[in-house]
Amino acid sequence: MTANPSTSQPSSMSGIRLLGFPLALVALLVPTLLAESDPPSITFYNQALGVFGWGLWMTALAWWIGHGDESRMKARGPVQGLSVVLWLCAGSALGSVWSTGLPLGMGLMAAGLALSAWLVMWTAWRAAHRIEVAELMDLVCAGLAWAGVVGVVLAVIQVFVPQLADGMFIAEPTTPGRAVGNLRQPNHFSTLLFWSACGAAWLGRRGRWPMEAAQIMVVLCIGAIVWTASRTGMLAMVLLMLWGWRDKGLPRSLRWLLLAAPLVYGAWWLGMSWWSHAGEGHVFAGESRLHDGSDISSSRFKIWANTLALIQQNPWTGVGWGEFNLAWTFSEFPQRPVAFFDHTHNVLLQWAVELGVPMALLLTALSAWGLWALWWPARENTDAVVPAAATIVSMAGLHSLLEYPLWYSYFLLPTAFVWGLGLAARARVQAEPVVPASARHDESPPTAWLHVALAALLVVGASWAAIDYQWAANIYAPRAGAGPLEERIQHGQKRLWFGYQADYADATGPDEGEPSRPPQAFRRTLHNLVDSRLMIAYARSLAENGRVDQARYVVQRLKEFNNPMGQQFLAVCRKPEVLKNSAGRPFQCDLPTGRYTWRQVLPR
Template sequence: MTTLQGPRALPSPAVAWLAWAAMVLPWLWPWAPPPSPSVPGLLVTWCLTALLWGGLVWSTRSASWQQSSSALIILTGLLAWAAWRMPVMDLALLGGLAGSVLCVMVASQCTRLSRATLLRHLCWALLSAAALSSGIAGLQYSGLLHQPLEWLSWLHASPNEEAYGQLRQRNQFGSLMSLGLAAWLYLARRGEFSRPMRLVTWASLLALTLGQVASTSRTGALTWVVLCLLAQWWPTQSKSPAHHTGARSGAALALLGFVLLCWVLPSLASSLATVELPKASALERWVEQAEGLGICESRVVLWRHVLELSLQRPWLGWGWGELDFTHATQAVQGVRFCGQLGHAHNLLLQAVVEWGWPLSMCGLGALMFWTVRRQPWLARTPESVLGWSWLGVIGVHSLLEFPLWYGPFQLVLGLAVGLIQPMPSTDSRADHATKSWARSPVMQGMVALWLMCSLWASWDYHRVSQIFQPAAQRSDACRQQPLACLDDVVWFHQGRDYALLSLNAGTLDPQQARALAQRVAHFAPEPWVLALTAALPPTPAPAANR
């Protein structure tokens, strides 16, 4: 174990505030109106990431943008391929693909622009967001948020008393707890936990442990245990031997506390009058909960269906965003998946079914080559260990779900990539070239355009979402004439078409209704929509929120 020395510079107050906002707000963002609840948080993350990058460039007057040209060429090619393979053009999906890649690229440069001065604030912000989310999850788990609170209406209620904070999904919340643990270990190794902060230090670790247990997430449990074990034997550098010992002690307590609370917390929660059903811990779910082919909602059934669909069009795939429509319209063998299908619950399967096997395998090979070249087994500095820890948590989660369609995970992924990238020497020719590229009007204009498009899309989504909400919750401009809010919608025209079809299906000409339904089916392949596309007597459309 070696020690770290060196002065610590401080960022400007504006950049520090931007770092805290970019890392905290996306995890706690409360507003998620239909038709696509993940979109508001995604757009908020993009805007804050662009502002953080701009603040860093303005304050440091320099930047490091490595391999930008190649990344932008690849992004352009992916957008062209996705647009070519789309049966119905969906600007929201294309914009989502472009914005997601840009978010990872820009976030990776934030840590490279100001690694020493920015990372401390980012880790403290992530730890704070995780601890606050754990407190909200505790209210949900104990039944105190069974219904929305009138005086805290922005907190998400949990009718089934599941712990997920503001993320509305247990596995996402479990991964947040593991990401927070990695940040806690980094701060401990860097000597950030001074004597006056000891109470906050151990209270935050206890909050993360309680949150991980309450999530009952098997994915979160796996990453939590692995991080705790790696902290015991991985030869990571620290500021001093005492700080190295403190990090190891914290990891040991986190692991021991997790195992004990998995046994105690469910029994304690079940004794409360508000809890109606017995609660199982993540460890019990590992042993008792099956994922077999005979259970229609299991991931195994879904994976088998997605694999079968990918083999029907192995070369080019079904098209970007077409999995749900393909699953609803194509015949598959065996027990049919009966759960809500939003994605393949596996990043690789999601890629092969929509992009085809050749392109997906090329991407997988490039990812493996990129990983091997950076030699994660040689990571020793706290920064590189933190980066690989964050990548590991997101990678494991991506084997079971699609976390990268959510803004805060994109931000953390980009930060992690920046942490493990080798830093060029300040006097090298390559460093001078990359700084010149980042200062160029092209780079700054691209980020500015991304920010403006994100703001434009936010306004577009606000107008589309009005039609899906009860009249009392709509804005004044949309309460009396909700259809007028759908005029001139550009990005989310699929949601607009769905609303128009559900409101006017009975009054449209049959040919018009069928043409509109054929477009809507690729956005929401519901039975009543598919019935209209086949020119059959349609099932009733869902009641509109008039």
């Protein structure tokens, strides 16, 4: 006899806590711990662990909740709206595989991540109607809070004793005096620490942690956010203050702490400023950034201006999912930022430039509906989960206006889960009385089993991608006993998920003077991230295959980046003998005679 998921669940909340807590740690803490990475991606293992961990947890939750009473789940509007957002994103990613030539692996990964987020949100929504929603919030906040405990330790080491950061267990800070955690990116680490502060505050509110411990953790997380020197983290203090203002049910001392979050941040800043001047060799990255003369927007204003121009050129259907980098790189932007951007650093602009303005407006409206549902209307009997969830989700939204955290599984999936919990908690407040059992429409057992199977697919997919990734990693960081490079590339090109990474090694492999790969060899890898090396190789390929004028157009785009590798490629054009002789000059030394769109210079 096979077990039924509706009757094989733990008999009490103590059982769910006992099993759920370690699964929450695997989903939320473990992905933030890994410092080791293999090229070509420094975050792949963290992301794969995130999907794997959430898959385990959601499989268990789907099993526990079984085929429950659906009659209390009527207030689904915002959840359905967010579901449409995620389905449309998944469909757009898969559609780009056929419409724009996006590599199948990239399309599947983007679609899979969007559908994973939908499954996580839907599981949270359903589970919150079978299990006390606050108990589920306890689990996710415990995972976030313990991630913060470890994160604060990492931050202390990276800022105050950086010599202990070995790069294997503790990531080395990229800038002296700046905490990056093991996510290796200060803004990412800042968002994680903010979530950790929220988690600790929630656990203190619920009595799961001693109030003093929760308050100390909130203060330490704010201090660690100061150490990241993240401007996004600084702005986020307003969200903690709003939580304290809205949730009048918070314990008095905890509420005052949240209301005073900007002041706590300021106190940490002043303390670090004093410390940096108190001794030789003390470095406070936050203060250093104020005086380094750098662009306060970190080139965001320039990339946003370029993005708006691309939107004007492609207003209705956009350039295609995942194609921003390709379209932007091969479009004429003399005032472009010199870094190679693969994202607009603003989710609304990203939707508009890749999917078109009408689709972007729809996705924005549906997302705003889901967020608005957490913040308004504020009622006296609002479940405490709602303002806590609103704060966590709003942080993801704020960060998404300045970067792209939701393109990373370890941010997207927690956001989806907490959003689902918050909307479920809000729906309970507004729900009608439960109808009699005779009027209930329970899910059938096959549907319950389907939920379990879909959740288990996250585990399978993450494992498959991690195994597939080893072929790409073996190209760029050969294992012991690895075969010749050409053989490793050929094996890598056959892999479903990361074949385009092998294409990059193949296309950029020929040295100067050797025949280039034909333009078709660049067909997949151009859709990933176009950099100087790839632009030079592609320009040579075009020139050697009769498309000389388009090759010169690509070189002109390369010059706009003012990149050292590009300057070296063009150094031959400054030689006296080349300047004097217009005949027989290298192709890169002449201007193109025609003007092209980015699509016209792609492989045919």
